[in-house]
Amino acid sequence: MDDAGETSSSVSLHNTKTPLHKTIPRRKLSMENLDRFIPNRSAMDFDYADYVLTTARKGNELKGEGSPRKEAYRKGLAELFNMNRPRILAFKNKPPVFKTLFPKPTSSTSERTLVAPDIGDDYYLNLLDWGSNNVLTIGLGNTVYLWDASNSSMTELFTIDDENGPITSLRWASDGHTLAVGLNNSEVHIWDVISNRRMRTLRGGHSSRVGSLDWNEHILSTGGMDGVITNNDWLHRLDDHTAAVKALAWCPFHSSVLASGGGVGDYHIRFWNTHTSACLNSIDTGSQVCALLWNRNERELLISHGFLRNQLTLWKYPSMVKMAELTGHTFRVLFMTQSPNGCIVASAAGDETLRFWNIFGTPEVVVNPAPKTNLEPFASFSRIR
Numbered sequence: 192m193d194d195a196g197e198t199s200s201s202v203s204l205h206n207t208k209t210p211l212h213k214t215i216p217r218r219k220l221s222m223e224n225l226d227r228f229i230p231n232r233s234a235m236d237f238d239y240a241d242y243v244l245t246t247a248r249k250g251n252e253l254k255g256e257g258s259p260r261k262e263a264y265r266k267g268l269a270e271l272f273n274m275n276r277p278r279i280l281a282f283k284n285k286p287p288v289f290k291t292l293f294p295k296p297t298s299s300t301s302e303r304t305l306v307a308p309d310i311g312d313d314y315y316l317n318l319l320d321w322g323s324n325n326v327l328t329i330g331l332g333n334t335v336y337l338w339d340a341s342n343s344s345m346t347e348l349f350t351i352d353d354e355n356g357p358i359t360s361l362r363w364a365s366d367g368h369t370l371a372v373g374l375n376n377s378e379v380h381i382w383d384v385i386s387n388r389r390m391r392t393l394r395g396g397h398s399s400r401v402g403s404l405d406w407n408e409h410i411l412s413t414g415g416m417d418g419v420i421t422n423n424d425w426l427h428r429l430d431d432h433t434a435a436v437k438a439l440a441w442c443p444f445h446s447s448v449l450a451s452g453g454g455v456g457d458y459h460i461r462f463w464n465t466h467t468s469a470c471l472n473s474i475d476t477g478s479q480v481c482a483l484l485w486n487r488n489e490r491e492l493l494i495s496h497g498f499l500r501n502q503l504t505l506w507k508y509p510s511m512v513k514m515a516e517l518t519g520h521t522f523r524v525l526f527m528t529q530s531p532n533g534c535i536v537a538s539a540a541g542d543e544t545l546r547f548w549n550i551f552g553t554p555e556v557v558v559n560p561a562p563k564t565n566l567e568p569f570a571s572f573s574r575i576r
Contacts, residue, residue: 301519301546302535307331312522312541314454314479314497315359315402315416315435317373319526319539322363326384327528327537328370330358335372337384340530348384362404362411371411373401379413396421405439405449412449414439420451422465440483440492450492452480460494462509474511476504482527484536486551493550495538497523503538505550517548 309331311318318330327338328348333356335348351358351374360373369390370382379393379401397415405412411423414436438452442462448471449463460480462471479497486493490508501524503517522541529536529551536548 302549303547305545307539307543307545310539310541310543311357312525314437314481314523314525315400317360317362317403317437317482317526318358319528319537319545320361320363321528321530321537322367322370323365323531324363324367325531326367328361328363329539330361330372333357335361335370348382348387349389359400359402360404362406364406365408371404371406373404373413375400377401377415379404379411381411393423396423402435402437403439405441407441407446407449412439412441414451420449420463438480438483438494440485443485443487444490450483450485452476452483452494454479455498460492460511472509472511474506479523481523481525482538484527484529487529487533488551491551493527493536495524495527497525501540503527503536503548503550515550517550519546520544 307329310329311332316330319327321327321340325340327340329336329338333353334350335358337346337348338344339346348370355374355376355378357375358372359375360371362371363369364371368383368385370384372380372382374380377394377397377399379396380389381391381393382388383390393411393413396413397417397419399416401413401415403414409424413421413423415421416435418436420436420439435454436451437454438450440450442448442450447464447466449465451461451463453459453461458476458478458480460474460476460483462473463469464471476494476496478499480494481497482495484493485491491514492506492508494504494506496502496504500518501520501522503524504513505515505517506512507514520538520540520542524538524540526539527536534549534551536550537545538548539545
């Protein structure tokens with residue numbers, strides 16, 4: 192009994208210290224011992240597999256430490272896949288910063304300044320316009336002058352009598368030789384500059400002076416001190432403004448949209464659908480609206496103001512987000528017009544200065560590809576087969 196106990200104890204101690212040396216009978220493989228959901232792990236040695244994998248990884252790391260080429264390659268991969276960035280879920284690099292193709296001016300310095308003596312410091316006048324013929328027209332008192340921007344020559348068009356004068360507004364038609372002239376007696380005269388003669392007189396549209404004019408092809412819109420906008424060949428009468436309508440401008444990319452600006456007590460810019468007479472939008476600018484100019488190349492609107500800051504402001508349309516401000520005039524910027532190509536803006540104020548601003552920038556020239564010539568005989572005839 193004692194020998195048997197000692198033998199059993201020695202065998203048990205030997206098995207505890209060296210369990211791996213114990214001979215374990217292998218289970219015979221048979222279809223009865225297999226299960227399709229439980230894999231057979233009898234031939235797997237996980238300890239050895241872990242040792243081989245970790246040893247190989249450490250060996251590769253030690254080999255790559257002294258190779259600058261591999262280190263540069265590793266850093267390139269890390270940068271490409273954002274491995275060194277602390278953000279979570281960083282799947283790609285930051286998007287590129289977009290650059291403005293036509294940056295807006297931030298300087299208040301004008302390109303050129305001319306002296307305009309005796310120009311009226313009257314809010315209810317529009318005495319400046321630049322035609323498609325590159326001729327700038329300006330009204331001084333009862334006289335209309337023409338200044339050719341190509342050679343800086345000045346000529347007198349006509350002088351109105353004191354009973355009907357003074358000149359209150361001017362606007363070129365798109366043809367470059369027809370000029371609309373608003374008068375203090377509520378009349379509008381249509382002049383042919385080439386023949387130097389008056390072609391037509393419009394009466395009955397207003398009860399007081401005509402302070403703003405604008406053409407939309409053959410339709411002439413007039414705004415008066417009575418707060419009324421009249422479209423000659425008109426379908427609707429617009430009378431929402433609570434003060435004099437000083438500024439009018441047809442939208443160049445929506446032929447049915449007309450922008451108008453009000454004076455003291457109004458301060459609003461209103462956008463009209465001339466087909467339905469509905470007011471599309473109304474913006475309070477906080478100061479007098481003296482003149483409006485559309486950018487012909489982009490969806491922007493330039494506004495000149497009076498009190499309090501006498502500035503020019505550039506707005507994005509239709510969001511009406513203010514984009515830039517230009518200052519320099521010391522009096523109200525009463526008159527504003529743009530060059531035939533739409534790039535240069537001329538403004539005049541009560542400080543008797545005429546300033547030129549390069550605010551709209553150079554338009555992008557799109558070159559259409561030349562049509563391909565077909566040298567094949569009878570190319571103009573359509574083929575049946």
